[in-house]
Each structure stands twice: as structure tokens, then as C-alpha cells.
Amino acid sequence: MSKSIVLPKDALQHPIFQLIGKVGHELGQEVYVVGGFVRDQLLQRTQPKDIDFVTIGSGIALAKAVSEKLGPHGKVTVFKNFGTAMIHHAEYELEFVGARKESYDLGSRKPTVENGSLEDDQKRRDFTINALAISLNPDSYGELIDPFGGLLHLEQGILKTPLDPDSTFSDDPLRMMRAIRFANQLHFSIEAEALSAIRRNADRMQILSAERITEEFMKIMRCDKPSIGLGLLYETKLIHRFLPEIAALQGVEEIEGKLHKDNFYHTLEVVDNVAMASQNVWLRWAALLHDIGKPVVKRFDQKVGWTFHSHEFVGGKMTPAIFRRLKLPLGEPLRYVKKIVQQSSRPIVLSQEEVTDSAVRRLLFDAGDELEDLMILCESDITTKNSKKKSRYLKNFENVRQKLKEVEESDAIRNWQPPISGEQIMEVFGISPGREIGIIKNAIRESILDGIIPNKEKEAFEYMLQIGKEIGLKPKESHG
Numbered sequence: 001m002s003k004s005i006v007l008p009k010d011a012l013q014h015p016i017f018q019l020i021g022k023v024g025h026e027l028g029q030e031v032y033v034v035g036g037f038v039r040d041q042l043l044q045r046t047q048p049k050d051i052d053f054v055t056i057g058s059g060i061a062l063a064k065a066v067s068e069k070l071g072p073h074g075k076v077t078v079f080k081n082f083g084t085a086m087i088h089h090a091e092y093e094l095e096f097v098g099a100r101k102e103s104y105d106l107g108s109r110k111p112t113v114e115n116g117s118l119e120d121d122q123k124r125r126d127f128t129i130n131a132l133a134i135s136l137n138p139d140s141y142g143e144l145i146d147p148f149g150g151l152l153h154l155e156q157g158i159l160k161t162p163l164d165p166d167s168t169f170s171d172d173p174l175r176m177m178r179a180i181r182f183a184n185q186l187h188f189s190i191e192a193e194a195l196s197a198i199r200r201n202a203d204r205m206q207i208l209s210a211e212r213i214t215e216e217f218m219k220i221m222r223c224d225k226p227s228i229g230l231g232l233l234y235e236t237k238l239i240h241r242f243l244p245e246i247a248a249l250q251g252v253e254e255i256e257g258k259l260h261k262d263n264f265y266h267t268l269e270v271v272d273n274v275a276m277a278s279q280n281v282w283l284r285w286a287a288l289l290h291d292i293g294k295p296v297v298k299r300f301d302q303k304v305g306w307t308f309h310s311h312e313f314v315g316g317k318m319t320p321a322i323f324r325r326l327k328l329p330l331g332e333p334l335r336y337v338k339k340i341v342q343q344s345s346r347p348i349v350l351s352q353e354e355v356t357d358s359a360v361r362r363l364l365f366d367a368g369d370e371l372e373d374l375m376i377l378c379e380s381d382i383t384t385k386n387s388k389k390k391s392r393y394l395k396n397f398e399n400v401r402q403k404l405k406e407v408e409e410s411d412a413i414r415n416w417q418p419p420i421s422g423e424q425i426m427e428v429f430g431i432s433p434g435r436e437i438g439i440i441k442n443a444i445r446e447s448i449l450d451g452i453i454p455n456k457e458k459e460a461f462e463y464m465l466q467i468g469k470e471i472g473l474k475p476k477e478s479h480g
């Protein structure tokens with residue numbers, strides 16, 4: 001199934017390429033475009049905004065000279081420690097580096113670096129498809145330099161390392177995450193030798209920082225079909241190192257002829273379904289984590305078989321530790337994911353019972369802004385292969401949606417503030433802050449949600465007086 005790949009005619013159309021080639025020539029330095037830009041041009045993917053240039057000589061000197069030519073439109077930033085420099089030009093980030101040769105220590109990701117040839121530089125890159133270079137030198141402008149068969153591998157859709165895969169992955173284990181990320185993004189397969197090298201080197205993950213792992217993992221979660229990457233991460237046992245809660249979902253147990261479903265493969269399907277319905281990466285995270293409480297609370301009951309009581313609650317409780325470990329943002333994204341995980345069965349319960357107005361009101365109240373996303377997750381959670389069941393479940397959710405709409409229209413419960421405030425209660429009864437206020441507010445809210453009194457200020461006010469009386473409070477004279 002190979003297609004013939006050629007460099008698009010307009011690949012180097014932007015005047016910046018000519019300019020950089022010319023400046024390099026003036027300095028007596030060869031210059032090449034390399035890496036992701038070349039790969040994505042050949043694949044005709046959307047143009048990346050970061051473009052990498054490699055030069056034989058000093059990358060910093062070249063960047064400074066280019067920056068001078070660009071004047072105010074090309075401010076240069078130098079990263080002396082890395083021997084690199086970057087120019088922001090229009091919407092582009094132009095990254096300059098001198099060709100280098102690298103050798104690695106076992107203990108870290110930081111190699112010893114010396115100057116090298118173009119080929120040395122191509123060798124140190126992670127995959128053959130990322131090691132392609134295009135010449136910007138006047139005598140060979142636009143020529144593709146491909147010493148490791150990268151072009152062929154682009155056509156074949158395979159990821160292969162330029163050098164021995166074991167040392168490639170052992171030297172910098174982030175490349176294992178990148179292999180899986182590219183396999184997912186490009187729908188490529190990882191060559192068999194490389195895949196088994198990843199399995200052999202999974203242990204090396206321990207030298208990576210959580211931030212780097214998470215950066216690649218987020219790219220996998222943003223793919224159109226994250227199950228490809230998640231499946232590979234499981235198969236190579238990489239995910240066991242940074243998200244053991246997900247690995248623990250795998251497996252089917254049987255007691256007395258009763259089986260439960262494999263929650264790992266189920267979860268992959270749910271994540272894919274959510275990815276089809278929403279671009280919100282945190283909703284995908286909620287899908288990923290929605291069943292992590294199950295292995296923890298799993299029990300076998302003689303009468304009913306397998307049970308997973310309160311698994312949503314337990315899963316929600318487990319979420320902050322995962323966010324902390326992976327250095328994920330602890331603010332709004334954590335609050336959101338935890339909430340969705342904890343509520344992830346609510347609409348399901350509703351869809352199975354006769355739906356009462358008060359149950360719907362409670363869901364509206366509890367889910368608030370997250371209601372729509374919660375519904376997406378629940379619909380995505382239907383992974384039965386029985387098409388009759390599937391359409392019945394979907395129909396049930398449609399009913400829930402309809403009911404939610406009706407109740408919302410009549411009661412306006414979403415993001416609702418109960419009609420009586422704490423200040424009002426204090427004012428009416430002439431009391432200072434204390435537990436009575438909580439009791440009264442609670443009683444009012446519960447009665448409205450249960451449909452005992454309508455969501456109206458007048459009725460709520462009367463109800464407040466009644467509850468106040470019951471707990472021994474008297475209204476101040478003026479409110480008599």
C-alpha cells in the first residue's frame with residue numbers, strides 16, 4: 001500500500017529559505033532544513049510553525065547573521081548552554097543548531113556533544129522519517145538528503161530508528177514515547193525490531209521527568225484515535241510506569257461462570273468515542289480515568305455476580321494523585337476531570353429508571369456546567385456490541401436529554417443559586433453567622449430540588465420562616 005512521495009513544489013516557497021541559504025553561503029556554512037518540517041512537507045500535513053535548521057558550523061553565528069538581515073522582523077534568542085538559537089519571524093519559530101555528534105552516558109538524557117557532519121547529525125535523530133534534510137545551499141538548493149531510507153519509510157508508513165534501536169531508546173527513552181506518539185498521529189506502524197526494543201527498554205523510562213512524559217502523552221490524547229497510542233503504551237508496558245491505574249484495568253476474571261468485561265479495552269473505546277464527539281482533551285482524560293476505581297472496589301457477590309460499588313467516587317478520589325504525579329495542571333482541569341469521573345454514572349442511572357423530575361433537577365444542580373460533557377461521556381460509555389441494546393441505551397439517553405431540557409426550561413436549576421441567601425436569613429432572624437444558616441439554606445435547597453416547593457422567592461421565604469420556627473428561631477419584629 002505504498003504511495004509515491006515527492007517534495008511539494010512550493011515546499012521552500014517562503015523567501016526565508018532562500019535568505020537563510022544565502023546567509024549561510026556568505027558565512028561559508030552549509031545549511032539544511034531538517035526534521036519535522038521536512039517530514040510534514042513530504043506527507044503534506046499541515047505546515048508546522050517550528051522549523052529546524054542545521055548548519056555545518058555554529059548555529060548561533062548563523063542565527064545572528066540571519067537576524068541582522070531580517071532587522072526588526074527577526075529577533076534572535078540564544079540558548080548558549082544548548083548551542084542553539086531561535087528566531088521568531090512572523091508566525092514561525094526558526095530553530096538553528098550546529099551539526100553535532102552525540103554520545104550518551106547511561107545515567108541521563110544529556111549526551112556529550114561535539115561538532116559533526118550533516119550525517120552525524122542525522123544519525124542522532126530519533127527516526128529515519130525525522131532524519132531527512134533538504135539542502136538550502138545555492139549549488140544543491142532543494143535537494144533531499146536521505147541517508148537512512150526515510151523517504152521509503154514515509155511511503156511504507158513505518159517508524160524505524162537510524163541506528164540500533166536498543167541504544168537509540170536506551171540513550172534517550174523519550175524516543176519510545178515519541179515513537180508511539182508518531183505511530184498514533186501519522187497512523188504509522190513501529191517496525192518490529194524497534195517495537196521489541198521498546199519492550200526491552202521500558203525500564204529506562206525511570207530517567208525521564210514527568211513533564212517530558214506528560215508532554216508526549218498529551219499529544220497522544222489529542223490524536224483523533226488515542227486508543228492506538230494507548231494500546232501501544234500498554235503493549236510495550238510503558239504505561240505501567242507512569243499510569244499503572246490504567247494498566248490495572250486490563251483483565252477478565254471469572255468466578256462461577258460469571259465474567260466481567262475487560263475494563264482496559266472498554267476504556268480505550270470510550271476514549272475514542274469521546275475523541276470523536278469532542279476536542280476537549282480534559283474530557284478525554286475523564287474518559288480515560290472514568291473506571292480506574294473499578295479494580296479497587298471489585299467484589300464477587302454470590303447473588304448478583306461482579307460488583308463495582310462506588311467505583312466512580314473512588315476513581316474521583318484517585319484523580320488528584322495522578323495529576324500531581326504527572327505534573328498535570330492542578331487548577332481547573334483537575335477539578336473538572338475529578339468531577340466528571342465522580343459523576344460518570346449519574347445519567348446512566350437516570351436512563352435506566354423511570355425518570356422523576358426531582359432526579360433530573362438534582363442532576364442539573366450537581367452537574368452544572370459539566371452536564372453536556374457528562375452526557376457525551378455517558379453516551380460514549382456504551383460499548384456493547386449488541387446493536388439492539390446499543391440503540392436502546394442511546395434512546396434512553398435521548399429521553400434523559402429531553403427530560404433535562406424540559407426541567408431546565410421550567411425550573412432553571414443549572415448554575416442555580418437558591419433564592420434565599422445567608423445574609424437574608426441572618427437579617428430576617430437577627431442572628432449572626434452560625435450553623436442555623438446552613439440548616440435553613442440546606443432545607444430550602446433540598447425542598448426545591450425534591451419539588452416540595454417551587455423554585456420561587458416567595459415560597460422559599462415562607463419555607464424559611466417555617467424551618468426557622470422549627471429550630472426555635474423568631475423573626476425580628478420588622479419582618480413579623
Ligand code: ATP
Nearest residue numbers: 035036037048050052124125126130131172174175
Ligand atoms: P512535532 O513538532 O510535530 O512534535 P517534530 O519531529 O518536529 O514533531 P520536534 O520535537 O519539534 O519534533 O523535534 C524536531 C526534530 O528534532 C525531530 O524531527 C527529530 O529529528 C529531532 N528530535 C526531537 N526530539 C528528539 C529526540 N528525543 N531524539 C532524537 N531526535 C529528536
Ligand code: MG
Nearest residue numbers: 036037048050
Ligand atoms: Mg517540530
